Amino acid sequence: MEEGRSASGLVDRIRAGDPRGLGRALTLVERGGEAAAALGDAFLADQTETLVAGFTGPPGAGKSTLLAAIAGVLRAREERVAVLSVDPSSRFTNGALLGDRIRFAEHFLDDGVFVRSMATRGVYGGLAAAVVPAIAVLGAAAFPRVLVETVGVGQNEVDVVDVVDLVVLVLMPGGGDAVQALKAGVMEVPDVIVVNKADDPRAEATAVELRRTLRSGPTNRRPVLLTNSLTGEGVGELVGVIDDCFEEQRESGELRHRRRARRERETVRMALALASDAVWRAIAEDEEGRRLRQEVVDGVIGPADAGRRLLGVTCRLYSVTTGNGSSEESSG
Ligand SMILES: Nc1nc2c(ncn2[C@@H]2O[C@H](COP(=O)(O)OP(=O)(O)O)[C@@H](O)[C@H]2O)c(=O)[nH]1
Numbered sequence: 001m002e003e004g005r006s007a008s009g010l011v012d013r014i015r016a017g018d019p020r021g022l023g024r025a026l027t028l029v030e031r032g033g034e035a036a037a038a039l040g041d042a043f044l045a046d047q048t049e050t051l052v053a054g055f056t057g058p059p060g061a062g063k064s065t066l067l068a069a070i071a072g073v074l075r076a077r078e079e080r081v082a083v084l085s086v087d088p089s090s091r092f093t094n095g096a097l098l099g100d101r102i103r104f105a106e107h108f109l110d111d112g113v114f115v116r117s118m119a120t121r122g123v124y125g126g127l128a129a130a131v132v133p134a135i136a137v138l139g140a141a142a143f144p145r146v147l148v149e150t151v152g153v154g155q156n157e158v159d160v161v162d163v164v165d166l167v168v169l170v171l172m173p174g175g176g177d178a179v180q181a182l183k184a185g186v187m188e189v190p191d192v193i194v195v196n197k198a199d200d201p202r203a204e205a206t207a208v209e210l211r212r213t214l215r216s217g218p219t220n221r222r223p224v225l226l227t228n229s230l231t232g233e234g235v236g237e238l239v240g241v242i243d244d245c246f247e248e249q250r251e252s253g254e255l256r257h258r259r260r261a262r263r264e265r266e267t268v269r270m271a272l273a274l275a276s277d278a279v280w281r282a283i284a285e286d287e288e289g290r291r292l293r294q295e296v297v298d299g300v301i302g303p304a305d306a307g308r309r310l311l312g313v314t315c316r317l318y319s320v321t322t323g324n325g326s327s328e329e330s331s332g
Pocket residue numbers: 058059060061062063064065066099103196197198199200227228229230231
């Protein structure tokens with residue numbers, strides 16, 4: 001509760017562009033829970049102009065290096081940019097953190113580039129629970145673009161696809177698994193595909209194979225680009241393609257459609273998280289909840305029956321503790 005209050009106190013500081021307030025807000029978001037959710041909701045209206053691009057792909061493909069290069073291109077246009085690097089599988093190792101610090105070293109003293117690494121393991125609700133409010137906070141701080149880096153090949157539960165406007169898949173030459181996944185159709189086709197490390201002799205062949213694969217599918221117009229993140233070769237072109245892609249999405253209504261669908265998913269996710277929390281609380285804290293648990297453990301009643309009754313207990317308990325169900329909605 002106390003956290004919730006301090007979170008709301010941050011709102012003005014963030015809107016005013018206070019970088020320390022921003023850092024603090026993202027720390028709250030990383031911890032998850034009520035404060036994170038409250039921050040996300042506080043900024044709901046602020047984020048409409050912020051374009052969010054997700055960069056996903058296998059570790060070592062060069063995502064971080066590419067994002068630093070993209071930040072360079074955007075800074076040359078005097079656009080501010082925020083980079084959110086999310087590691088859903090592990091807590092931070094200092095090594096990973098240090099690596100990204102080095103990759104973004106050239107932007108270190110630049111207020112126009114905000115770089116933040118987040119670990120989401122242990123955050124209840126996973127990647128979305130942390131990233132959705134983080135994006136809202138960055139949107140409120142008036143970053144016109146947020147670039148989200150995350151590991152993955154687009155088919156696991158920590159999918160970045162669910163929380164961004166546009167997905168860029170970053171592969172390395174040889175491509176392996178991801179190319180196979182695209183071919184087999186088990187992987188959702190991203191909006192843009194990048195074969196990074198264009199200096200590798202296999203890069204061109206990988207791009208050709210990807211284009212051929214995509215041509216035979218229903219999504220034949222997805223661009224496949226080559227970049228060298230170390231020299232910046234192809235990075236300007238990539239930024240142009242991403243811009244065009246956003247523009248196209250905006251004009252066709254796709255952007256609006258995706259955002260609406262995302263809000264819907266986010267609402268359901270939030271409700272499920274609250275429900276799960278409430279059920280566990282009912283089992284631990286409510287007398288009848290504890291009794292039901294004991295009876296099912298002792299074999300007095302069956303789990304289906306107990307589950308149904310536990311839900312009843314949970315709903316009653318929840319409406320008492322939140323005031324929902326009476327008409328106190330606006331008192332928070
Ligand atoms: N040769 C070459 N190496 C690159 C390129 N981009 C990134 N790297 C290197 O690939 C390694 C992994 O890069 P990193 O950005 O950490 O990959 P991430 O795990 O996808 O974020 C680092 O050693 C980079 O210096 C590139 O375009 N060409």
